Amino acid sequence: MVDLKNMTIDELEKFFVDIGETKYRAKQVFQWIYRGVTNFEEMTDLKIELRKKLNSIAYISSLKIAQKLVSDADETAKYLFLLDDENIVEGVAIKYSYGNTSCISTQVGCNMKCSFCASGIGGKVRNLKASEMVDEVLIMDNDYGKISNIVLMGSGEPFDNYEEVMKFIKIVNNPFGMGVGIRHITISTCGIVPKIYDFANEGLGVNLSISLHAPTDDLRTQLMPINKVYPIKDLIKACKYYIDKTHRRVTFEYSLIKDVNDNYEMSVKLSKLLRGLLCHVNLIPINYVDEIGYKKADNEKIIAFKNTLEKNGITCTVRRELGSDINAACGQLRRKYLAGRVK
Numbered sequence: 001m002v003d004l005k006n007m008t009i010d011e012l013e014k015f016f017v018d019i020g021e022t023k024y025r026a027k028q029v030f031q032w033i034y035r036g037v038t039n040f041e042e043m044t045d046l047k048i049e050l051r052k053k054l055n056s057i058a059y060i061s062s063l064k065i066a067q068k069l070v071s072d073a074d075e076t077a078k079y080l081f082l083l084d085d086e087n088i089v090e091g092v093a094i095k096y097s098y099g100n101t102s103c104i105s106t107q108v109g110c111n112m113k114c115s116f117c118a119s120g121i122g123g124k125v126r127n128l129k130a131s132e133m134v135d136e137v138l139i140m141d142n143d144y145g146k147i148s149n150i151v152l153m154g155s156g157e158p159f160d161n162y163e164e165v166m167k168f169i170k171i172v173n174n175p176f177g178m179g180v181g182i183r184h185i186t187i188s189t190c191g192i193v194p195k196i197y198d199f200a201n202e203g204l205g206v207n208l209s210i211s212l213h214a215p216t217d218d219l220r221t222q223l224m225p226i227n228k229v230y231p232i233k234d235l236i237k238a239c240k241y242y243i244d245k246t247h248r249r250v251t252f253e254y255s256l257i258k259d260v261n262d263n264y265e266m267s268v269k270l271s272k273l274l275r276g277l278l279c280h281v282n283l284i285p286i287n288y289v290d291e292i293g294y295k296k297a298d299n300e301k302i303i304a305f306k307n308t309l310e311k312n313g314i315t316c317t318v319r320r321e322l323g324s325d326i327n328a329a330c331g332q333l334r335r336k337y338l339a340g341r342v343k
């Protein structure tokens with residue numbers, strides 16, 4: 001049985017030609033899927049014979065909501081999605097003045113083992129299929145409200161699941177599907193350098209965000225083991241290539257951790273590292289995770305860090321703290337759910 005939700009429209013066209021139907025059927029079915037239809041019998045503009053044929057050889061996958069929590073503070077919603085194989089992944093829906101944003105997972109778990117992130121505790125179970133990532137967005141779009149922006153910044157490393165992520169982008173961007181604008185999609189990577197070059201060469205125009213979190217190799221390696229393989233010098237070189245190739249700015253994510261990477265010296269070193277790049281820094285007050293113990297930087301330190309960057313010509317913002325009352329940090333709710341602590 002073939003999952004039609006896991007196909008781009010080009011793949012659907014080939015599928016229909018291969019089963020002796022016209023290409024036009026692909027557009028019809030694609031549109032039905034993104035209206036939320038998973039039953040071929042409801043696709044009333046298809047011939048009865050074709051519906052019977054599809055029932056015998058294909059299906060349209062669909063995730064289920066295992067749990068949903070909504071923040072009393074800011075209406076951020078955290079979802080746990082149940083996959084067909086009983087695995088669990090997380091997604092977050094966030095209200096902004098410019099529209100609703102869906103933050104989705106790309107893997108069950110994660111192999112990157114960043115020391116401040118709950119997603120990596122226990123490692124990667126498996127990659128998500130494009131259809132499963134699509135369903136995260138679809139469910140939030142139907143349940144939370146129209147999704148206008150997508151960030152691949154939940155559990156998992158998107159560039160460790162590169163092919164399925166590229167397929168996902170083509171599906172959600174298609175005007176016959178969800179039609180999410182290409183510049184309303186952001187991929188966040190911890191820095192798999194070869195894939196940054198590949199991504200630049202795709203020519204998609206999707207936003208690129210780099211999880212940096214430290215301006216020196218010693219500290220970044222402590223926080224992010226990937227830095228042993230792809231040190232900062234190589235990462236910045238890849239970012240320069242991306243900027244030159246796409247003429248798009250890069251966003252650097254920097255989680256501010258109390259007494260770890262939040263001092264004046266670090267802000268100066270970060271300013272020097274990024275000087276001259278077409279970039280923006282997103283300063284993130286880190287969420288507390290029980291198993292890790294890191295605490296967010298004091299507000300005074302956050303403001304001082306931001307001021308130093310700006311004085312050195314680096315544009316930056318401080319991310320709003322959202323969903324702190326519903327375990328909105330990556331991996332937190334999933335771990336509690338699996339441990340049986342969330343009722």
